[in-house]
Structure formats: C-alpha cells, structure tokens
Amino acid sequence: MHPLINWNESNKSRKAHWRSESGMPPPKRVVIADDTMKATDAYRLASEGTALLWRGDFQNARQLLLAMSRRNMRKTERSRKTAELPGEAFHLHRQAQSQRARTLAMILIPLDADYSIPLRRAPDMRLACNEAYGRSRTESVASLRELLGLVGAHEWRKKGVEIPLLNERIHPHYGVFSPVRGEYLELVNQAPLPSTELAFDIGTGTGVLAALLAQRGVQRIVATDQDPRALSCARDNLTRLKLIERVEVIEADLFPEGKAPLIVCNPPWIPARPSSPVEHAIYDPDSRMLRGFISGLSAHLTPGGEGWLIISDIAEHLGLRTREELLAMFDTAGLKVIERLDITPHHPKSADKTDPLYAARAAEITSLWRLAAN
Numbered sequence: 247m248h249p250l251i252n253w254n255e256s257n258k259s260r261k262a263h264w265r266s267e268s269g270m271p272p273p274k275r276v277v278i279a280d281d282t283m284k285a286t287d288a289y290r291l292a293s294e295g296t297a298l299l300w301r302g303d304f305q306n307a308r309q310l311l312l313a314m315s316r317r318n319m320r321k322t323e324r325s326r327k328t329a330e331l332p333g334e335a336f337h338l339h340r341q342a343q344s345q346r347a348r349t350l351a352m353i354l355i356p357l358d359a360d361y362s363i364p365l366r367r368a369p370d371m372r373l374a375c376n377e378a379y380g381r382s383r384t385e386s387v388a389s390l391r392e393l394l395g396l397v398g399a400h401e402w403r404k405k406g407v408e409i410p411l412l413n414e415r416i417h418p419h420y421g422v423f424s425p426v427r428g429e430y431l432e433l434v435n436q437a438p439l440p441s442t443e444l445a446f447d448i449g450t451g452t453g454v455l456a457a458l459l460a461q462r463g464v465q466r467i468v469a470t471d472q473d474p475r476a477l478s479c480a481r482d483n484l485t486r487l488k489l490i491e492r493v494e495v496i497e498a499d500l501f502p503e504g505k506a507p508l509i510v511c512n513p514p515w516i517p518a519r520p521s522s523p524v525e526h527a528i529y530d531p532d533s534r535m536l537r538g539f540i541s542g543l544s545a546h547l548t549p550g551g552e553g554w555l556i557i558s559d560i561a562e563h564l565g566l567r568t569r570e571e572l573l574a575m576f577d578t579a580g581l582k583v584i585e586r587l588d589i590t591p592h593h594p595k596s597a598d599k600t601d602p603l604y605a606a607r608a609a610e611i612t613s614l615w616r617l618a619a620n
Contacts, residue, residue: 251276251354251387253299253387262356263386265379267421267520268350270389273297279353281306285313292352299387306370307390311353316397318346336518336564339602344521351389359384374400378420385451396420409454411435412461414487416454419479423527425454429589430512430556433614434458439586440552441507446470448511448539449502451527453493455510460489464508468496473526498536507551511539515558517566533567540575544619552584553617563606575618584616 248263264272279288281301288298288310298496300307360373361382374381374396382406399420400437405413407424411431418424426432434455442463447456450469459467469484471477484490495504501509504606514520514530530536536557543553559568576583588611597600597608 265388290403292349297352304365351485353390357386421475422479444506445508446506451484456493467493481524505548507548508553512556555615558612562608587614
C-alpha cells in the first residue's frame with residue numbers, strides 16, 4: 247500500500263499514489279508548475295516545503311532541477327561551518343545532505359498506470375520503474391530526482407561493475423549496494439582459507455563475496471540476507487556466473503542454521519541512521535549488524551573455524567566509534583584475533599580535498615579481522 251498525495255488542479259481536488267523509496271512522506275503543499283516557472287521561485291518554494299507538480303516539458307524540468315541544485319550548492323558553501331570535533335564534521339555533512347535531498351525532491355513527475363510519463367519529451371522510464379517499484383496498476387507521482395536515480399540504477403544493473411578478481415561483472419539491482427570499492431575484495435582474496443568445505447556469507451548483497459569464495463575453491467556456500475532485493479540480486483548474479491549450484495542464497499537475519507568453518511561478513515561501516523534503502527549497506531544504526539555478527543559468531547563456528555570481519559576504520563576517524571570499543575566487542579563475545587590484514591582505500595573520494603570528510607577518508611584503512619573462538 248502506498249500513501250496518497252493530494253492537490254488541487256483546475257479547481258478540482260486530485261489524488262494519486264505517492265512513491266518514495268527514501269520513505270519521504272507525500273508533500274502537504276503542492277502547486278502546479280510548468281515551463282514558465284523560474285528557478286529562483288522554484289527553489290524558494292521547495293525550500294519552504296512546497297512541491298511542484300510538473301505539467302511542462304520533461305527536459306525543462308531536468309534543467310530546472312540542475313539550476314536548483316546549483317543554488318543549493320552555493321547556499322551550502324556559504325553556510326558551511328568549520329567542525330571542531332571529528333564527529334561534528336560527519337553530522338554537519340549528513341545534515342546538509344538531508345536538507346539538500348528534501349529540497350531537490352520537490353519537483354514531482356506524474357506517472358501513468360504503466361509508469362509512462364504524460365509529459366512532452368519524456369523518456370521511457372517504464373523498465374527502470376518496474377525494476378525498482380514492481381508492477382503498477384494505478385497512476386502515481388514521484389520525485390524527479392528519484393526517477394533519475396532509478397534510471398541511473400537501471401544502467402548500473404544493465405552494464406554491471408567490473409570485478410577484476412573474478413574476471414567478470416557483477417550487476418547490482420536497485421537498492422542493493424554496488425561493489426565499487428574493490429579493496430575489501432582484495433583482502434578476502436588473499437586471506438588464508440581455514441577450509442574449502444563450507445562457508446557462510448552474512449549479508450551477501452550482490453553476492454560478490456560468495457562468488458569470490460567459490461572461485462577460491464570453497465565447495466559450498468550459504469549466503470544470507472534479509473532484503474528481498476538483495477536476495478534476488480545475489481541469485482541473479484550467481485546464476486549468471488554459473489555458481490548457483492554451489493551457493494545457496496537464503497533469507498535470514500544474519501546467520502543461517504548450523505555451523506561452518508568459515509563465516510564472512512562485510513557489515514555497514516558507519517554507525518548512523520540510513521536515509522534510503524541503498525544506504526543500509528553503508529550505515530548501521532547503533533552498530534546493530536556489527537554487534538549481532540560478533541556476538542553470534544562463536545556459536546556458529548566449527549572447532550578451529552574462523553570468522554572474517556571486513557570493516558573500515560572510518561567510523562573511528564569520524565569520532566563515531568573507537569578501536570577500543572571494537573576490541574571490547576571481541577572480548578565480550580569470547581573471540582580472539584588471529585590476524586588483521588589491512589589495505590588503503592583507493593576510491594576517488596580518498597584524494598578529494600574538497601570533500602567535507604576528506605580528513606577521515608584520507609586516513610581510512612580497510613581491514614579483514616581473522617577471528618576465532620577463545
């Protein structure tokens with residue numbers, strides 16, 4: 247069930263289903279806008295919480311969104327504060343991101359029952375909408391910014407992400423985090439395997455770690471996730487790679503039943519609240535998944551088995567978690583560290599000095615912790 251968005255148009259009360267993957271509630275104030283709308287007026291209305299239901303040329307709506315985005319960037323630059331504490335920089339950055347997302351989400355696009363867009367020069371977004379939203383039988387309204395994101399995700403899914411260690415491509419579905427940061431895959435590829443009989447891949451996402459373990463010779467892998475999109479994505483990728491007979495993809499909150507000599511987990515690295523589905527792979531409120539994996543690991547390891555925790559220390563550089571807290575989690579769970587493998591990230595943001603979080607990103611280290619029961 248989708249909430250309804252209501253507005254007045256041509257002296258009539260109208261309504262349609264509201265679609266928002268970020269969970270944004272339908273705007274309470276909606277005005278009709280077209281090609282005569284100026285960017286200055288549009289930005290003012292959007293900043294005040296008034297949504298603009300577009301009835302003009304679709305490409306003009308895109309240009310208006312770009313103009314509003316530039317105004318928002320200038321405003322952010324003028325109001326940017328200098329953080330005094332590490333955690334403050336992160337919270338100011340997230341606050342600015344949230345405000346920007348709310349403002350730029352105020353240009354709305356009508357969708358027919360089959361997701362076609364009844365506007366001049368509108369592209370065909372039906373396939374992208376079906377992949378993200380599922381089948382529809384009613385008219386609806388969505389943010390232009392979200393629809394453009396759907397199209398971008400559709401292109402990622404179609405093209406895929408090159409994974410050199412697999413010599414293959416992984417195709418992420420909408421809402422499933424893309425494995426664009428390859429350094430953690432390098433760690434998993436070089437760590438010594440305690441066994442090639444069985445492994446659990448906790449929070450499999452696209453299935454990339456399960457595929458890598460299979461390539462390394464692990465004969466049977468149980469990959470878990472609780473997100474239906476991730477489960478579908480992993481199955482599709484593993485089927486395409488002809489590995490599905492060796493990898494069982496199941497819905498589970500962390501661990502499957504039984505024990506394994508190797509349990510791998512790449513949880514979200516930052517203890518904060520996500521604001522959209524794809525951010526669940528980045529942000530872990532109160533470190534819930536991290537704590538759940540660590541506390542339950544010992545009970546699911548066979549004697550002599552290992553748990554591989556793949557995690558960055560960026561939360562430490564942001565002042566959101568200390569190394570002492572992580573080590574205390576290990577101690578409380580009755581785990582010992584066999585070895586820690588480290589690698590320096592090489593993604594573009596780690597070298598971008600204009601990034602508000604540059605100091606933390608530049609110092610970041612990604613680690614694979616080889617853990618065993620005491």
